[in-house]
Amino acid sequence: MSDQKNFYITTPIYYVNDVPHIGHAYTTLACDVLARFKRLSGYNVMFLTGTDEHGQKVEKSALAAEIPPQEFCDNVSSRFNELASAMNFSNDQFIRTTEDRHKKAVQHLWKTLEEKGFIYADSYAGWYSVRDEAFYAEKELIEGEGSEKLAPTGAPVEWVEEPSYFFKLSAFEDQLIEWYETSEGAVQPKSRLNEVKSFVKGGLEDLSISRTTFSWGVPVPGNDKHIMYVWIDALTNYLTAIGYPDMENEDYKAFWPADVHMVGKDILRFHAVYWPAFLMAADLPLPKRVFAHGWWTNEGQKISKSLGNVIDPFELIDSYSLDAVRYFLLHEVPFGNDGDFSRQSFVNRSNAALANGIGNFAQRSLSMVHKNCDGKVPQPGEFTDEDKAFLEGLDSVLAEMTEHMDNQAFHKAFDALWKQVTAADGYISTQEPWKLKKADPQRMETVLYICVEAVRQLSILMQPIMPDSCAKMLDQMSVSERGFDQLGVKGRMQAGTAIPKPEGVYPRFELPAEE
Known part of the structure; x- marks a missing residue:
């Protein structure tokens, strides 16, 4: 070493x-x-x-x-x-x-x-x-x-x-x-x-x-x-x-x-x-x-045993999921500032960023590959300018994240990463691969290849925050090399890699009725 x-x-x-x-x-x-x-x-x-x-x-x-x-x-x-x-x-x-x-x-x-x-x-x-x-x-x-x-x-x-x-x-x-x-x-x-x-x-x-x-x-x-x-x-x-x-x-x-x-x-x-x-x-x-x-407050109140509002991390994990708890705690407030823990905020942010964000994009992408490409990563054709611009954003985000992580600005690092999730949603919505199956099957395969590659890179980048769920996602894609040195061109998905029917890894949460 x-x-x-x-x-x-x-x-x-x-x-x-x-x-x-x-x-x-x-x-x-x-x-x-x-x-x-x-x-x-x-x-x-x-x-x-x-x-x-x-x-x-x-x-x-x-x-x-x-x-x-x-x-x-x-x-x-x-x-x-x-x-x-x-x-x-x-x-x-x-x-x-x-x-x-x-x-x-x-x-x-x-x-x-x-x-x-x-x-x-x-x-x-x-x-x-x-x-x-x-x-x-x-x-x-x-x-x-x-x-x-x-x-x-x-x-x-x-x-x-x-x-x-x-x-x-x-x-x-x-x-x-x-x-x-x-x-x-x-x-x-x-x-x-x-x-x-x-x-x-x-x-x-x-x-x-x-x-x-x-x-x-x-x-x-x-x-x-x-x-x-x-x-x-x-x-x-x-x-x-x-x-x-x-x-x-x-x-x-x-x-x-x-x-x-x-x-x-x-x-x-x-x-x-x-x-x-x-x-x-x-x-x-x-x-x-x-x-x-x-420090954290709880629903706007100072946390103390006398008020009976101490937040038990074991209970949080049992009520929701470990990786959602990890994500919320470090993304909710600028690190260094005080923060307020609200279960409503927890549910809203987790659903928006995880279930509806990266989870929805990954599920759509992998499901379409499984259904429309014989369950294998397709062979891409020539990349358009839009394809290249999207991939360049993914390939370059690590440098921005590293700068923020080295300054312990976790929320800024996460924001930089989630901009790429938003870009991924925008890409698949704009390219509409579901319409391309009949109109242009080769173009559909190129778009889906890029979407799968996006899921791979986003999952690798999210590992420090949500190690369990990212491991499950990468397992589904048969990705064994998961270090940051595999980001970008070096680690691109190989055409022909098996993509079995995907399983969701980011659940949606609801507050109990009394809350």
């Missing part, structure tokens, strides 16, 4: 104090689509996801459940693994911070930072949110009911005083600003970059990175009375998975620095301020990009 291009993409590792919800599915789906796209483009890909299993919240949740913390973590982590399977994610690794390899990696990073003079012992006094696993300065707090102090996220905070080790975060203000301003696309989208720069320019305080009031975590090397603060522990997973601290490991050499850390906007600070500062201090290369996406 030495001559292959490498691509490393990560999800945040998900905290195991609760079960998976639509937000977890959304982040990992974005990574999965990008990982699949890069594999089909010929890249050697490492796609990492997993679970963050230490900290006070986990310890408290395990206590409430009356089971040991490790058993609690095993139970919840397995649900995230089940989500990965249910959503057909193609992750190469699923990492857990309770693994021995991770404890080894994070303790090595700690010792490196300590040896370089960036960790010191002191005591901490300040506001801490158990729910956020974060410390907050007084100026960041907001007032709740009855003058109660709350974190900016709305989470409760408590005053904490205890011995602590600190990381010299304040020493990295200038280096962080330089990174933001000289590394193109280091933090995206631009609105999030501006948010992070404003935070850093407001002044950084040294960061408390250990706790003594609970015991569920990685012990500090040389002082096991202290447990590593969850963020230095959790963030190091991105290095653990590729063999750190062995920097001669083939995976480390191939994949570090990461190409994209995909995160929700609520954990941007940890990934775009603390994490690069840790890496700078350890003299390790910085990730190429941190991309923070938005």
Whole structure:
């Protein structure tokens, strides 16, 4: 693989104090689509996801459940693994911070930072949110009911005083600003970059990175009375998975620095301020990009357990279909913005784009070939200017999609692709092959050949979004070579290829009557 291009993409590792919800599915789906796209483009890909299993919240949740913390973590982590399977994610690794390899990696990073003079012992006094696993300065707090102090996220905070080790975060203000301003696309989208720069320019305080009031975590090397603060522990997973601290490991050499850390906007600070500062201090290369996406609401309402409107991805898949869920989540809103989940919108968009769009075009094209061409791909005649223009559009769309995918503009990539679906509908409607059977049978065969070729190319291009349904479509056409290198002239359908009676792969959906 030495001559292959490498691509490393990560999800945040998900905290195991609760079960998976639509937000977890959304982040990992974005990574999965990008990982699949890069594999089909010929890249050697490492796609990492997993679970963050230490900290006070986990310890408290395990206590409430009356089971040991490790058993609690095993139970919840397995649900995230089940989500990965249910959503057909193609992750190469699923990492857990309770693994021995991770404890080894994070303790090595700690010792490196300590040896370089960036960790010191002191005591901490300040506001801490158990729910956020974060410390907050007084100026960041907001007032709740009855003058109660709350974190900016709305989470409760408590005053904490205890011995602590600190990381010299304040020493990295200038280096962080330089990174933001000289590394193109280091933090995206631009609105999030501006948010992070404003935070850093407001002044950084040294960061408390250990706790003594609970015991569920990685012990500090040389002082096991202290447990590593969850963020230095959790963030190091991105290095653990590729063999750190062995920097001669083939995976480390191939994949570090990461190409994209995909995160929700609520954990941007940890990934775009603390994490690069840790890496700078350890003299390790910085990730190429941190991309923070938005949140989902449900029918216009903020999603919360108290409102009872949490969107269960398992239920969505059972109610509709997996590939329709995958398509809708990434196409509904510009990636990076907040989005609203509406079942009416889901049904309308899925029916329009999938059942009535690519599904209808594929069914019409393959059915006519099966019925009118002895069930075989016909031999085309000479192409007209209209034929050539349509094929050129199909042949060239990958370049436009790649540009958008490299900027994590998934909706723009999908729009470029669906323009070709619209063009395909326009082509078959204009050429009217059903009228040509008597008027000009040779022309009918040429038109149908081009339609089948369009189904082939569109199915190959849609694989990252809807892998199952595209595989079924390509199976029906006996297409075995499915990489992006087969797009265009190189992979054209061969005349004589069997086309059995096609089966629909994109169902139509209806809302239940009560909705």
